[in-house]
Amino acid sequence: MLIPIERRGREPISSQIVAYLQRAIAAGRLAPGTKLEPIRVLAKELGVNRETVATAYRELERLGLTESTVGRGTFVHGPRATSASGSAAAPAERSFEPTFARTAESARDLAAARVDYAAPEGAVRFERLIPDGSLYPHEEFRKTLARALAKGGAALYEYGDPRGDVGLRRTLVERMARAGIEADPDDVLITAGATQGFAIATRLFCDPGDAVALESPTYPWSFGSLAAMGVRALPVPMTEQGLDLERLDAVLGRERARFLYTMPSFHNPTGISSSLAHRRGLLEIAARHGVPVLEDDFEKDLRVRGRGAPPLRALDRSGLVLYMGTFSKSLFPAARVGWLFLPPGVMRAALLAKRALDLTTSPLIQAGLALFLKEGRYERHLRRVVRELGARLQAAERALARELPEGATVSPAEGGFLLWVTLPAPFDTTALLPEAKRAGVVYAPGELFHPDGRGRASFRLSVAHTPVPELERGIRILGEVIRAAQPRGRKARARALEAVHV
Secondary structure (H helix, E strand, O other): OOOOOOOOOOOOHHHHHHHHHHHHHHOOOOOOOOEOOOHHHHHHHHOOOHHHHHHHHHHHHHOOOEEEEOOOEEEEOOOOOEOOOOOEOOOOOOOOOOOOOHHHHHHHOOHHHHEOOOOOOOOEEOOOOOOOHHHOOHHHHHHHHHHHHHHHHHHHHOOOOOOOOHHHHHHHHHHHHOOOOOOOHHHEEEEOHHHHHHHHHHHHHOOOOOEEEEEEOOOHHHHHHHHHOOOEEEEEEEEOOEEOHHHHHHHHHHOOEEEEEEOOOOOOOOOOOOOHHHHHHHHHHHHHHOOOEEEEOOOOOOEOOOOOOOOHHHHOOOOOEEEEEEOOOOOOHHHOOEEEEOOOOOHHHHHHHHHHHHOOOOHHHHHHHHHHHHOOHHHHHHHHHHHHHHHHHHHHHHHHHHHOOOOOEEOOOOEOOEEEEEOOOOOOHHHHHHHHHHHOEEOEEHHHHOOOOOOOOEEEEEOOOOOHHHHHHHHHHHHHHHHHOOOOOHHHHHHHHHHHEO
């Protein structure tokens, strides 16, 4: 019996159990005579103590909805109530109460799904990891799409090749060759963004109950996606150089991870890019343990400083690395086009996973993107975006240096949209968020990026959506909020959490 529980809600958990079972009985989903699960079983399934369930069962019996017998258990009270005339009362109309799968409930319980980013009009938005709409190549892409449609004709309205447009796959292979990645177009699978690439990799390697190693902190919907498929997350901490390789070696030696998910360049949320030596060390550990690696290079084209180390896929000599990318950050999210460079022998299984998800990615958008790249328009667009991004990152770093309190740190960024800020103890950025929103600035609290709720002193600041003047204004406001904040006790934190939960 899966009963949705809001663990941080104001209503006691026992009352939530009573309300859910009361609705289920009234709607007929629990018919008269149905035996409820034993107290110890339900308590274990819900992750609560037995007395909580026992209290709920006693209340149901007091309401006349159930009957308990020692040695037999608790049963739904039956028969149905009758009217004064003796005939069966007509059941009242009630709204449908869905019974969710356990995996759906696990995904729903993510901290990232419970945070309300609503703020006053005019607030500076630092939580958004989507490009600034003023930088979209709207007119150029519209014209390119029209030319692609004129050339491709009616075929672009069909499902298309599930592997993706061959012209786009060839162009991607040519572009990745500049980064040292050798591949054949037949080893490239076009996906509906990087999120689908992650889902395909998980379906390739994982059964329910399996585990995946990933960085902590990391992209929050990665462990949400794992939870939705019944797969456990094995968090491995980050260091200033990238993934903690010593801890990674220990985790892979202790647990059977089906693959490792990592972002070695412009890591989300820390912005860290690891060195060549670090990448080689990671690949050595993965090869020794026989663990495939899913490399997420979601901001590959957004470098503003330095040259950077080659992707893991370019260094891989064991055929372990699945290389994933997307146009969502460098171009615009609505394209919903990403890619997977697959190791040999994986394409057939990946195609089955892809077809199970959506058959194929839009042939029309793919054809437009292929032509946009081929004509050099994408490179011209990137030059404009990278110039603006460099200015924003520099302005944000200078403003943070002025506004943050002593002891705060900012992870250095060589590119991408992100800066990771850690405040000195005892700051709690989740508890601070309601005050920041009232003052007119929004950020992403650090605990959202940890599967175990750590990172409360940190927050992610995105410059993706905010021009320099607004960015400087927002950081000035944020500095005022931080300076005004006082250390909080547990009760103050609990009240603040209630204010940010949806």
